Amino acid sequence: MMSENKMFEVYDDSEEYIKKICLNSTKEIEKVPIFIGKKRKDLKSTIDNYFDDNIKRAPLFKTDAGLIISDEVTFYKKCSFFCEKWIHNLNEISDSKTLLIIGIYKDFSQEKVLDILEFCKEKEIEVFLLVGRDLPSLSWLIAKQFFYRESGKMSKAIFSHKNLSIFSEKAEKWDFFDIKKLEKQNIKNILEEEIWSELAFHGHGKEDHLNLADFTLHGYNRSLVRHESFAPSWGHRGQPFFKDETKAIRISSLNVDKLFLLSCSNFPFYDCRLYDTNFNLTLDAIDGFARNIIASTGVQSVDNPELDEILNDSNTENIGVRLHNKLNDIQPFVSIANIGLPNIFEKVNIKNTGQHAERLEAQTKIILSRLSSYVSSGMLSNEHPIKKLSRNILLDYSQLTRRGTYGTTKEEYSVFEQNLINRVNPLSKKIADIMMNNQSDELFEFDSYNIYRSELNKKSIKKEKCCCGCRGFECNYIPETQNLFNIQSHYCYKCGDKTAIMAGMPDIEFTCDEYDVERLKIHYKIQITPKSKGDVFLGVQLPTYVEKSVDTPSEIKKIRFKALKSKIVEGDVYFKEDTLLQSYYLKLFVIQNGGIGISRCFFNLVNNNKEK
Template structure:
C-alpha cells in the first residue's frame, strides 16, 4: 500500500512515512543506533547528517525509492580502515554488516587464506565458515581481546546484532526478512574516502580478483556521508521501483525488453535530463567519456559537484572550481546526487579513483556525489578500462536477472585487461541473481583465416592494382576487419554474421576459380612463388609421402617471414617435380589419370579432394599454354560439397585434337575454398594415334 505523500522542502514528493530518521547531533545518533539495533522491528534507520542539508535532502528523495527496513546479509569478513576516525554510533551500525571483523593489517592475509575460512578461538564452536549460526560477529586483533573495545578499535561484538535476528514489521506492517546467508567467501572494506588509498586497497583488489572473492566497499567523503551510505544498506527497495536504464554516448547496443536504452543518437536529440531526474530507477548506467568529476552524454553532463562540500586546499579542480560556470551547458547538467536510483553504475574511466590517485578534489568526485545521493549501491571504475558493447550487453543481462553489476562488468573486460576496473560500493545485498556469462569475443577460426589470406593477397604485392579481384577482396577485407572487433562479437548469436561471411567467401571463391579458368597464369596462381620468396624452410616439417605416380615424394612447409605473406606447403617428387602446392588449412587434391593418351583421344581426369571444412568447393583443371589450342576441357568448373574427413571426387574430360604433338604434358588441377587455392600437377604423355 502506498503511503500518503507530502512535499519536502525542495519540492520532492516524499512518502509520509520514511525508512530514514535523520539526526544531527552525534550523541542522539549514537543512542538512536543503539535503539535501532535492539529493536526487532524498527520502522526507520537512523541517519547522522552532521549538519549537512544535502544529506537531509537526499534522505527525502530516497524515501521515494526505499520502503521499510531490511537487514542485509553480512559479508563473511570485514575490515574497517582507521576505525578511530568514526563516531561510535556509526561503528556500531557498520558492525552487523560482517560476521567477522579483522584488523586492517590482516587484509592481505585474509585474501590469501580466503574469507569464509574462519579462524576460531580454541573454545569456539563451528562458525559461519560452515554455515552454522553463531552468536554474532567476532573480531580479531586488538578489539578481540577487549570486550569493551569502542569506536577506536572498530566494530565489536554486540548482543543486539545476532546472525539469526530478523527485523519484522516494516513500514507497511508486514514482515521484512533478512536478505539471506552470507556468501561463503566475501569481504567488506569500510572507511572514510581519505583512507581509500592505493596501499593497501589496490593490492587487495587484485588479490580478491585472483581468488574470485567478492569484495565491496563502504565509504564517504566524511563521517556523515559514510553514515548516510551505511543507513541505506538497511533500507528495502520499494516494490514499484523496477525501471532499468542505460544511457550511452559511445555505443548503439541492441536493447532487450525490459531495458530503457538511450544510445549515442538519443542523447543528441532527447531531453534526457528531464527523463533521468523524473524517473525512479532500480538500476541506471551512465556511459561516456569524462574524468572523475563528470560523464559526457553529448551536450548533457552527469555532474559530480557537491556544492555543499568544502574545497580541499591545494587540490586541483575542474573548470567550475575557478569560475562561475561549467564548461558544458548549465541547463543540461545532471546533478548525480539528485538521480533517484537504488543502484547507479558509472561506466567511464577513473570515476572512483583512490584518494591518493585522484585528479580532482573530492568535492567534485562522481562516486562520492552518488554516495551522497539516493543510491545504496554505486558501481564505479577505480581506473581506466575499455568497456564497450560487450560490457553493455553483459550489464543489461545482469540487470534483467538481478545479478551483481561489478563482477559482471569485470568479467566482460577480462578479455582486454588483466585487472578489474569496477568496484561495488555498498553491500550488494539485493543482487541474488546468477551472474550472466559474457559473450565470447574470440573470433572463429574461419574469420581469422579469411583475414590473414585477405591481408596477404592485398597488402603484400601479390595482386597488382589493376587485378580485377582486388575491389571485391578489398571490400571483404574491410568487412572482416569490422567483424573481429569486440563490439561486433558482443552479439551473442553470431549465426547471421557467419552466414553472411560464408556467402561472401563462396561468391569470391567462384570469382577466383573463374579467373583461373579464364587466365591460368593470372597473379593469384603465382602465390607459391611470391610467398615462397618471402619465406624460409621449416626443416621440422619435412616428411615422406607418396606421389600421384606411386613414387616417394617429400612434403615440407615454408614459413612466411613477413605478415604480408603466407606459409606454403609443397610436395615434390623426384620424377614429377612440384606435384602439390597449397596453403596450410587449404583443401587437398589428388589427380588420377592414365599415363598416356593417343592423338585425337580423350583423357579422363579424376580429382579426389578433401575440404578444410564442410562446405562447397570449386574445382577446375587446365593444361599448359602450348597445349590449349589442341585441348578442350569440360566442364570448365565443378562445384561440389566436401568434408575434411571424407574423400569426394569430380571428373573432367580432356579432348585432344588429332594434330596434338606427341610428347610429355601435364595437367594442373586447382581447388578453391575460403580464398585458398590448392594446385596439383600430374604428367601424362600424348602418343601417336
C-alpha cells in the same frame, strides 16, 4: 545530538553513532543510525527526502568475508551482520565467494587494495565496497543497505553515446536513450523528474563527469571544503563549466536505486585521481540516493557485450565477476568496482559467473585476413579485379567487425560468418574464372610471392608420404609482414612442389594415372576434405605448352559442402594423336572463401596401343 525521521536516526556525535550501529543484530536496530557530524550538513536534505512508498526495510546481505582498510572505521568489526568472518590478508579468503571491503576513500588506493582486487578477479570472488569520502558519507551508504526499493514499480533506463538499436528486443524492460535521443530530448528534465529503479550511463568521461551529448553528469559538491588545487575547468576562479552549464546534471540529485557508471575512471583509486575529491562523480553518487553503484576504476572498454550482460541480468550479487569475465578478452586489469550490497530479494543465479564476450568466428577472421592481404600485400596490381572486389567487401564488413557491433551472441556471430561466406562465394568464383582462363595471371604467383617473403617455420616440418608413393615433407611459412598470406606447402622428391595452399584451406589429395593405361587418356582423382563451410570451386589444367594438345574442354566444377566430410571428384583428360610423348603434369586449383590452393601430379604419355 540526534534527529529522527521515519527510518533513520541522524547523529552529530560519532561515539553515539558507533554505540548504536554496533548492536548485535539488525533486528535490534529499529531506526538505522547515520553520522553526519558538523561538517556534512549537506547530507541532511538527501536523508530527509530519501523515503518514498517504494522503499521497504530488508535484511542485510552477509558476505563470506570482510576487510577493514581504514583505521578510523575498525569499530565496524563489532557488527556481526556484515560478514561471516573478518580477515586480515589474502590467505584467509581463498575459500570465499564474496568479500566486503569497508573504508574511507583515501584508503581505496593501489597500495592498499589493488592486490586484493586482482586476486579476487582471478579467483572469481565478488567484491563489495562500502566506501565513502568520509565517515558521514560511509555511514549514509551503509544506512541505505538496510532498505530496498520495489523495482517493478519504477522505470529503468540506459543512456549511451552509441546507437542501441541492436538491443531493441529488450525495450520492454528498459528505456533506451541512445545518441539519437540524446541529441533531441531534454535529458536533464527526464532524469531529474523521475524516480528510477536503475540507470546505466555509457559514454565518454572521467572521474568528474560523464558526457551525454550536450548534457553532462557531474559530481561537483560546492559545499565541501577544498583540500587541493587540482580541479576541472569550473573549479578554478573565473573559469566556466567546459560545456553549457544549464545542461549539467549533478548525479546526487537523481532519485535512483542502482547506478552503472561506465565511462573511464569514474571511481579511480585515490592515488590515481586527477582532482580534489569534491569533484568525484561516484563519491557524489554515494552521497545521493543510490544504494548500489557499479563504476569504473580505470580506462574502460565496456561495449555492447557488457551492456547486453547488464540488460539480461543487472543483479549486483555477482555483477563484478560477470563484467570482468566479459572484459577478459580486451582489458587486462581490474576495472569494475561494485559499491553497495546486493538486494537479497533480487533473484540471482549465483553459479552464473558470466560468459566470455563472443568474438568473430575463426573462419570469419581467416576470410577477412585474406581479403585484406589481396588489398595490401602488393601481390596484385591496383587494377586487378580481385583486389577491387576484396576492397569493396572489406569496406562493407570492416565496420561490423568492431567488438559487439553485429551482435553479442554466438548465434549472431554465426549468422555474420554465413553472410560473409555468401558474399565471398562470388569472389571465389571470379578467382576460379580468372585462373582457368589465364595461367599467367598474378593469382598463380600467390605461393612464390608469399613464400619468398616468409620464413620457414622449422617446428612445422613433418615427414609425410606423398600420395604418389614417394617420400615428402610438409611445412608452414611465417610471413615477415602481417599483410601477407600464410602458406602451407608439401614437397615431394618426385612431384616437386606438390601442394601449396593458403592457411585454412581444405586438405587436398590429387592423384592421377602414372601413364596412359588407356591410349592417350589420363584418369585423375581428387579428394577434398574441407575445414569450413563455403562452396569450393576447382579446375584441372595442363601447362600452357601442352594445352592445345588436349581434346577435353576445360571447366570449373562447384562443390557444395553441407557437412565437413570428404568428397571425391574424378575425371579424365584425353590427348590428341599428335601429342608429344613425354612426361607432363596436371595442375589442380581449388578456391574456397577467397582462399587458393594448388596441387600437381605427374604422368607419362606412352601412347598405349589400346583403342580409345
